[in-house]
Amino acid sequence: MLERSGVATGIDLDKTIALNRWFAGVMARPLPSGVARAGGYAAGIGPRVY
Secondary structure (H helix, E strand, O other), rough: OOOOOOOOOOOOOOHHHHHHHHHHHHHOOOOHHHHHOOOOOOOOOOOOOO
């Protein structure tokens, strides 16, 4: 959400989601991450302009 608003976080959302899914496998249960379930924004969608 911050990156889409133009705020650089330095966090790679795709890698973070992949890490969450890997760790869920290690723990043998789903983790309570709404972002991992929803995924990131589709490529090519830029910041919203209000």
